[in-house]
Amino acid sequence: MTIKKPLTLAIAMANIAVASAWAQEASNQEDDWALEEVTVTATKRETNLMETPVAISAFTQEELDRQGIKNVKDLGSTIPNVDIGYDASQSSPVISMRGVRSTNTTEFGDPAVGLHFDGIYSSRPQSAMAMMFDSERVEAMRGPQGTLYGRNSTVGAINVISKRPVINEFEGSVGVELGRWNQELVKGVINIPVSDTFALRASFMDETRDSYLTGFYDVNQWDNRYIDADSVGAGVLADNAITTFIQANNAEGATDYQLVRADAEDFYGNVDQQAVRIGALWEPTDDISWYAVAEHYQDSSAGGINTIDCEKAEQREDGTTCETYYGSGADEYTVAVNVPGELDLTMTSFRSNFRWDFSDTMAFVYNTGYAVQERSNLIDIDAGRNTWDMSMSITDSENVSYSHELQLQSTGDGPLQWITGLFYFHETTDLNGYFLASLDNAVFWRQPDRTIEASAVFAQATYDLTDTLHLTVGGRYTEDEKSDVGGNNLSCTRDWSTESDEEYGCFPAYLQGTFNSFSTNHFADSSIYTIDTYNDASKSWDSSDFRIGLDYDLTDEVMLYAYVASGFKSGGLGDVVIQYEQDPDTAEYIYDDEGNRVVQQVIDTSYDEEKVITWELGAKGTFLDGRLNLASTFFFSDYKDMQLAAPDTAYSYYAVEREGENAGEITTEPVVIYLTKNAASAEIMGLELEFDWAPYPNGRISGFATWMQTEITSDFQNRWNFNNQALFEISDYGLAHDNTNEELFRNLKGNELPVSPEFSFTINYDHTFELAQGGAIIPFIGIHWEDESYLTYWNVDKHDFPTGDTSAFDDSRDSFWMVSASVKYVSPDDQWNVEAFGNNLTDEIVPYYADGSDGLVSGPFSTPMSYGVRFNYNF
Template sequence: MKAHKSALHPIAAAVSLACLAVSVPAVANDDAEQAKSGIEVIEITATKRVTNLMDTPVAVSAFTQEAMDRQGIKNVKDIANLVPNLAISMEGSQQAPVISMRGVRSTNVTELGDPSVGIHLDGVYSPRTQGALSLMFDNERVEVLRGPQGTLFGRNSTVGSINIITNKPDFAGVEGNINLELGRWDAKELHGMINIPISDTFAIRAAGKVHERDSYMDVYYDPNQYDQRYLSDEVINAAPIDPADAITNTQKNNWWIDWAGGGDQIRELTKADESDSYGNIDEFAYRLSSLWEPNNDLAVNLTYQYYKNKGAGQKETANCEKMKGRPTYDDNGEVNGVSDCTTFSPHNNNYTAIVNVPGKLIVDMHMLRGNINYDINKDLAFVYNFGWENQRRELAQDIENSYDVWDGAMFFLPGTASRSYFHEMQLQSQATSPFSWIVGANLFHEKTTTRGYYDNSINDKTFWLQPDRSSDSYALFAQGTYDITDRLHLTLGYRYSDEEKEDKGGNNMTCSNDNGCAVGWWARDLLNELPANYYEDESLYEPGTDNSNKGSWDNHDYRIGLDYDLSDNTMIYGSIATGFKAGGIGDVFDWTDDLTGEYHRIATKFDPEEVTTYEIGAKSKLLDNKLHLQATYFFQDYDNMQYSSVGTVGYRNQQQPVYDDDGMPVFDDEGNPVLEWREQPVVAYYTQNVPSSEIQGIELEFQWEAWENGKISGYATWTDTEIVDDWHTKWDYDPRYLFGIGYDESVDPENEALKTNLKGNELAMTPKYTLNLNIDHYFDLGEYGAIIPWLNFHWEDEAYLTVWNVDKHTDDMDFAIADEDIHYSDDKRDSYLLINANLRYNAPEEIWYAEAFIQNATDESVQHWSNADQGYNQGTYNTPRYYGIRVGYNFY
């Protein structure tokens, strides 16, 4: 383990927290008495056997469905604020949650990437994070484990795991509920369940939800953009405007409108329908589950779930808060004014999009899961978990958002799919001896198929045809806990993992001006006569690089842990654990230089991630079970973190149009464009490895029944991250605009002026301090029911949204942008405070309830994803102020 400049500080703090936890007087109660009064005892399966949350020597947070409903949790991305050191962003182009925990995340959300936080549904691994968006209804609980879960959960759980445990059928009797939410932007959500025991040994349960909501974004269709094929005649023929009234970049700067006959051709924008534009919600899901228990030794649970999303998807937009006050300069470099988003947008807010491609997101997902538990005898149990997933996806996404006149759009077509299966068998000891253990093996397979294309309407297009990309892995694992004494327990765990990834017959095909497939920038009318789906025909494209590629990796993980019961109510623990995420393969790129004839071929691959985590902690039930404290200190030595982005893998000479001093194309006497040889980048989406990083922090969770019928709960964290080894890499944070250099220079991989060393940078989405506080009170009205107000404060310190830490590198390279202007386009997010509240009425015996709620009461706009381009800090943001009512009815 490498030395760290501030390692002593958090250790001392953690020890102090632990001492505080164990020094408060506590009365020893058995679990039965504690369950009658004080804080509810929550049972979890973080160690793949049922244990009490407060008796489990792992950093874990657990939430019941009722608790999540109170806080407005709709899907997995909404749980981020409930868990210390957890952040979940929505990446715009792939419409996928990006999960970050303790400073680590995966930015590759394509079929080539894997998350760093594993998601398990009823014990079954789920490979695609999109599938977890539908799961926050009718659950028994959600468990979030922090730190490597390599030995028991394995695949892609290097910094943690999210385990979603759904409600199972029971035999107690018929019961059910129905719940309705109505909110701002015409939001409507209906969900419910019914449980039916068919006999004493067989029961079924059905649950479902429907969620619709209009967009909270201001989305406009722009007929002035080059490609009009996706727009209605009404939009295309919108009223002309005076050039002096032009707002957007395409109203001001496109040459084709001026050529077509003057400024009277400039058209006004048309507001999109809020019910069917970027930012809306239109989804439903249902779950059918059965439970068969023919005797006391055997339980068989089978669950089928279906999810359908047919909304418009999210949209990355400029951060207008950062743009406010941005200086503008004249030709002499002197400040001649200031700008904000109104210089290119109708509104000065983070939620305005100007597009010519309507959004479309279709996710169609089937999931089947099964659990078999069989007690072989009083000392031995057998567990078999299995699952199957089939996800189909379609997408249409406007990319450039009118920030640049060079049109761009991304499409995933029917046939894009992911299919996977998972099997795991375990043998577990029953708790009848000082040594409890579990051994197991699992097998995982995923095959993805991708059909889609990137359409640069003025230039070349790329079609992705990836019929067979697969991942295959298997693992053997064992973990046991030995009671050295009644109070001291030793845990040892081991896992062997083997993984292989392969691309068979993949191809990135091209459609260019050179081969006559693409309609060039000089023939807008010809382009707009084509059908909107014209370039979906893969036969138009020239075969490109054969992406056939393969890689395999194996690894040995371990866990060593000691925990000691200081009393019946207090334990301390420490552990050393490792985690592993396999390496991967990327696209293969080859090209022949048009001028020199030289052939180039690059097969991209990346190395596995490895982490070793040292952790100490304490858990205590105090004040007659009225106060629960969990304190944890961790130190992570993380190697080869995988970072993905769009970059240049090489360059080629091609003939390109010549432009005059005004930026207009030059034509010869016969009306043909004048061309010249120019080096052009070979742009690729690929993954590189970040050298060693060190991450440490303190996490303090608490639940306190501070007064009769009143509770305070939440957490506080301190986290420090740093890249500690040299990482010399090409600058990748919007170099063309941030540096103010020419395009050719910005994409030249040999340009030393764009190389930098990111050693010393902080990792993304990791504020140094966070605080989450919940306050509620139960007003008992006796025979009239109860009123329960709830208030939540969530505060986070400033943080970086990417690994680039732009403001730290103003002296490393020759920036053309003034240092004082870095703020307007950098990747730093200011600290923020969110306030949420609700007021609930429970009828007697909780037969029905009614609730008024408000989320983000102060209407804070918080950026969670950053993708700088065209000189703007772009990204996705939280939902603006949202409010409404909920009502529900329970029947038994």
């Protein structure tokens, strides 16, 4: 995709022409049902949404509640060119904006979209799961925001702004929501004026819900340490019973047991979360304001899990379907596990905003934040989809971060408005966890001190060249440093040369009974492993970024703007990977004179920074006597060294084949890790149109329409890592991941970026029916549609493979519709209201990510149709 200057000019002319047409129809008269002005803080100062030269969407708490949005993960269909998936292994949302995302949600991965709470940077994507309640509004800014918002805002930023206490006013509310799958949600707010200068505000939310998955426990899988036939009440299968995949592939002589339906209350996909927030506002004078808030969030659910894309599985020529794996009636929401899901995610944070208008023309602002995230989780990785029986656990993780930002900014109405500041951020992570392939080996991560430190200086100014033409210039210098001190990768491997009951290191012998004699926390003890690598490393990156823009007031109601801005996302550290020398004849390691294994090569899995330059042209206008807001944006982004993450083979080593038909043969075996690469250059361009219209006094229509194209524009030779064995028709796992086999490589130049539909739109409509005796009934309907897209950067169907037809193994996503609706009754005095609602009313099955393994495509899917009722009382 190459953008020519004539096309860019044509888009710009189209924006100006459209804006001019709007202006000709505009009127200066006010109307009774004009739209309310929306105030945003995208430029670190309060401005009118329609007068802010940035592509930005804003939502009030009422709008969030109406659409069932409780956290950032639920925002996907409400913001132009935004898609939000979920990484179950890290309990983390994956936010994609304008085709750019980061699927590296580990402690050293950085999100592509900057996340902020009350204007204060939040480093871990898990914090996006903290519930949205008692919010003033949510602002979603698209395009590079690095000048003012800093870290990881190369493609945009989301700012969740909580409601501040109200001085001299007592108010409160309590709400209840009941829904499908035994959903129960309770929330409340109370605002207490303590004095003429001080007020407190406390709010809380508590939600539980059963899982929407059809979950089973399967005691036939290798690891029975968490469940057994007696504890779950599994009976023996009848001789003529239809078997699942695991039952059919059970070890010879093993007893096959029935699947047992799991309790939906504590199974994967359930909800059990609570949050509380206490805020204080002190305004001792007209010039001083100090807002501080403390917040605590707890998620005690079972976490999420990937399930099979049954539509793709049904296209396999060997007759394999979801029913092959899980029995009759299985679909995308069916799963059988032997490792129950566990999640304990706690986030405690403190935020402070101090402002002092110390003169008529200047103000001082100090923002600071402190957050502690603690997490442990256990997840069944394979979920009965293969016989290796894999699970993963973060046994304990603590992430502590704090930030400081000092601002000096102009005030008043002068022709020059400016802001300058200093920023400092520090984050330390202490993490332990393991991955277990129950049939073969285990690896442990011990990372006691992984640190990120960032500092920056920034400035941005807007100068009125004329009464209608305004120039904005901004810059930011950033230094990022990441270090790993004392980190190790540890491992243990089963000894396949014996079937005795003897124990070998941390791994039991061949017999399953011996394996299951260990406790459930056996593999959580790092002392039973052998250290493979030392991950001590430190790297730093720096960048100077800029923003230059012009905005022009075509009329009092219409604004045109254009800017060019750069963005920067720092590189990252990866685990050290070491390949040891082995005898090609015996596969035995070679040792030096001191008894140490000889190192063949050390592979550095760190990666460099990502940079982008974005050009944007836009127009915003308010028309029809204030009843219609329209905004259009054309953007073009040019990425260099784009960071793309996916499973990859780090190296290969010699190993002896297991006992059996090929006993004693030497082969190569891969070590596959999750790797981030500076993959390629990429170009992205698109058009976003947003509208908000009150066509008559009691009606409201809002939404957006988008067009976007993305493309990897440079050579990106990559050994294929998505459904390798199936696409290349290779039965041996090691050969399918052999870095020396050139036939496994493909050039990904020309591929599209993930979740980048060419077209999409959302339209929302509500109407207020005012009742004769007072009160009102307000029906609402929201419709979202997206064109087809890809879920990864592999774009399987664009490449040729030995298998020929790739439809059963690819990463494509079909176009889809999402429909939500509600009907709300508001009492005559507006003291209480009740609302019936339904989400995903067409019961669409939408995948949000694709993992290709074992000839299957799996991932997280949309929540099925849900419905319920909400009640809220104000006092």
